[in-house]
Ligand code: PEP
């Protein structure tokens with residue numbers, strides 16, 4: 524389905540001005556927590572309230588959401604503060620319940636969008652409805668899987684579709700809880716320019732202090748909106764407490780965002796610099812992966828008593844990569860130097876393994 528066309532997801536009264544903000548707690552915990560948070564957000568001008576009713580938790584035994592009992596609380600948020608509501612659905616039963624309680628926007632979580640069976644079940648349950656559906660990226664960095672999920676919902680006749688970039692699982696959680704891998708949503712936008720895109724800096728960063736910089740990056744990359752976890756008492760939240768911020772802090776962050784004109788920013792130097800930063804991040808990631816593989820080779824050689832330096836293989840690599848580099852317009856000598864340095868570091872890493 525290369526020619527999907529989407530309809531506007533803007534609800535009456537929600538400003539199209541970037542960023543469109545969806546905010547609210549990770550989970551609905553109690554009626555009081557929901558209403559207090561909603562009131563504080565509404566006072567700051569937030570129009571769309573999120574709260575997880577059914578929570579997909581990595582391990583059983585942690586708080587799995589209050590379930591349907593929380594749906595009337597969201598109805599109260601609508602009635603008392605005139606906000607729109609959104610919650611996560613993962614099964615046909617969730618869809619039916621959410622519709623019964625007038626939830627305006629349904630979002631599909633990252634674990635669900637990675638599962639075609641679950642996606643089809645949800646799509647089937649949506650046939651004949653006119654809901655706005657936001658689809659988070661699947662946990663694994665697979666653009667086709669994400670597009671597949673969008674296609675299933677589109678196939679159910681739904682046209683008011685948006686996506687939420689929430690980062691991708693990785694064993695490497697040094698900075699981010701979920702790696703942004705911005706090139707994936709950027710490619711999605713290139714293929715479907717009319718598809719509204721949100722960024723969820725809370726789940727990408729996993730930490731309060733990363734919400735602001737990731738939100739700014741998303742704005743600089745021309746995202747339409749942000750979904751941010753906000754709780755009236757983040758320290759005592761029942762889930763994801765490290766990444767939730769108070770409505771006050773949320774308001775402060777939103778007001779500090781620099782929103783650049785999208786036409787200007789493509790030509791603008793700082794935009795290009797950001798792209799370079801992103802490329803360097805990717806280069807580093809690939810380089811780190813390559814070194815990990817070198818260490819595995821080192822281990823294999825150690826176990827099989829093979830010497831580290833294999834000159835024929837090294838020459839082959841040099842010749843082949845330099846030829847390729849020249850084809851891409853990169854100077855051969857420059858490429859040779861880069862390869863020599865990489866090779867040197869690979870050998871050093873293999874020696875470390877040998878000496879362990
Ligand atoms: C959430 O939004 O609270 C959530 C569980 O998100 P994700 O599906 O991105 O992990």
Ligand code: MN
Pocket residue numbers: 549550752762763
């Ligand atoms: Mn959460």
